[in-house]
Amino acid sequence: MSLQWLLLHPPPGKPDSNESGRRGGWSNRRLKILGLVLLTAGQFSRSLLYPGFAGKAPSDISLLPLTVALALEVTSWVAIPIYAWLLVQGFRHTRSIPRYLARLVVFAALAEVPYDLGTAWKPFDFGSQNPVFGLVVALLVLWALRRLEGRPGFALVTLRALIVLAGGVYMMVLHIDQHQRIIFGGLIMLGFTLIFNYLDRSENTMILAGTFWGILGAMFPSLGLLAIHGRSEELGYAKPSTRWLFYGLYLVMLVAFALPHV
Helix, strand or coil, X not given: XXXXXXXXXXXXXXXXXXXXXXXXXXXXXXXXXXXXXXXXXXXXXXXXXXXXXXXXXXXXXXXXXXHHHHHHHHXXXXXXXXXXXXXXXXXXXXXXXXXXXXXXXXHHHHHHHHHHHHHHXXXXXXXXXXXXXXXXXXXXXXXXXXXXXXXXXXXXXHHHHHHHHHHHHHHHHCCECEECCCEEHHHHHHHHHHHHHHHCCCHHHHHHHHHHHHHHCCCHHHHHHHHHHCECCCCCCCCHHHHHHHHHHHHHHHHHXXXXXX
């Protein structure tokens, strides 16, 4: 049974009367669970496996542990389009974008020290910022672009392009979710959010554009589109408050992997 089959045919879920659209696929709750599992795999690798390679010559590193560490690392990259999709849904359905943005900023700040400890093995590191900051920048870009919608003119088209460019520059300069000097998670996330926000009226076009974008980002992020394509458009929460549980679970996961390096 292939990974693609499992992603496109998840177990049937309970319908959510508050949402319409496709049923029986990956609800938002299941997408968040999948994303958290993928991020946990990457953090496990960076926190517990990579330190064993520090200071060693390549000839002294055993191939099997290195292969496992890299496999878990690239597995975490699959979560990038999943969280980009969830951000777009939150952007569209939130009652207050400023409050949504404020929650993300606070959560990103809380996550940074444990993220640095688990990733760089020290409490403050500017080599890679936690991916929640990527959500913050992407949300700011989406919000700014929305405020310019419906306004024609070459100057405004140029301004929209500059807003997107500024978002990409911030992702790169701030090293948001950068790993192994080959994956620029923040920049890749920004691209996915734009694709999902503007191309979702045509499913095939959206998935095709996302696939090409993911290939440019070291290929593995494209695999996350399998879950997006198999979505149900249901919330999947027994209670609305349950959605906040995933913020706490991510923070708990980061703290758990930070403890060995305190």
